[in-house]
Amino acid sequence: MFLDEAEVIFVSGRGGSGAVSFHREKHVPRGGPNGSDGGKGGDIVLIAERGKRTLYDFKLQKKFEAQPGEHGVGNKRGRDGKSIEIKVPVGTVVRDMDLDEVLVDLNVHGMKFVLCRGGRGGYGNQHYTSSVRQAPNFAQKGAPEELVNAKLELKLIADVGLVGLPNAGKSTLISRISAARPKIADYPFTTIVPNLGVVRFRDKSFVVADMPGLIEGASEGVGLGHQFLKHVERNRVLVHVVDANPVDGSDPISNYELIEQELKLYSEEVWKRPRIIALNKIDIVPSEDFDQLRQRFEKFGVPLFPISAVTGQGLDPMLWEVIVMLEASLAVDEIPVLMPALEKGLDLEWNVEPTDEGFEVHGRRVERLVAMTDLENDEAIRYLHRRLQRLGVIDRLRELGAEEGDTVFVGKAVFNYSEQL
Helix, strand or coil: CCCCEEEEEEECCCCCCCCCCECCECCECCCCECCCCCCCCCCEEEEEECCCCCCCHHHHCCEEECCCCCCCECCECCCCCCCEEEEEECCEEEEECCCCEEEEEECCCCCEEEEECCCCCCCCHHHHCCCCCCCCCCCCCCCCCCEEEEEEEECCCCCEEEECCCCCCHHHHHHHHCCCCCCCCCCCCCCCCCEEEEEEECCEEEEEEECCCCCCCHHHCCCCHHHHHHHHCCCCEEEEEEECCCCCCCCHHHHHHHHHHHHHHHCHHHHCCCEEEEEECHHHCCHHHHHHHHHHHHHHCCCEEECCCCCCCCHHHHHHHHHHHHHHCCCCCCCCCCCCCEECCCCCCCEEEECCCCEEEECHHHHHHHHCCCCCCHHHHHHHHHHHHHHCHHHHHHHCCCCCCCEEEECCEEEECCCCC
């Protein structure tokens, strides 16, 4: 089943907490802290795979969770959680539904993207020794997991797109020039999903996509307009298939102009792509009528190729022109499968906002710092206070008029403001 949109929840693994431990060995007095670190949580990694053709797998599984890291025990470091690598079709666009922004466009085979980074393991108490704190009795909790409510949208990767009204002969054409075998019938809207095929002509090859028939208003979403038109965005060359002898008696020129107008309304950039006109079904058009029709199409200044998708007439010159146009366009270098994974940038910004209840501190860096603190340990809270002072959070609260005892919200935690602890 072809499925080109899916909504999925991805959750990375939480980091394991560090351990509070002290070295104890016979004849070794005051051995000191040796608490180990927690393990890192597993990542969620998306990989673009050319063998995938649909997002149907995500209809069967709508949530993916990576393994959390294990807690440190004594001087034994916690084990890292296993990451999850998820293969998606080449051409998948990943959008964060909560932020309403595109995170990545996985448009090249082998491209990797760390969608959810696993939480870092918390430090054990051995990391907190200093000249004045020689026996720290606290450790760091593991960093929280990341959750992304993602919308996956597949835009097919094809060099050439066949566009045109329903029943113009696009499916017949793709079945003639490639091994694709779409359902074909003599009534409109036979094709309801795009079909891909590989065309091999002489010593060249390219991928062609048969876009389901567009109709008037497609650019505004009429019918399945947006679902079909988004796949055209990837095409480098368009082949506009026009029925030279429509069964409904409509004018081929008007039919051509209708589809061109819908492409322009949808995207000016797509509309400007190089194209040719494939005037189809010339095997059933009288020669005198065809000569008149050819002259009328010449006004558009677009290369015109009379063809018959059924008999194969005129296909060789058309395919050679497509290859010439493809070679003239910019090719995209393919990224090898073994490549470093792309990641989201670290968000180090934070801000403080006064509210009716007190003050709210926002920012992933600060919220993560608080989430990794053992708030039931007084020594850990004092250490957190010093960290917030160094970041400037305490000074900012003071500038905004915070007074002793005012309520401060950081993520899910609630504090009372204090200058000193």
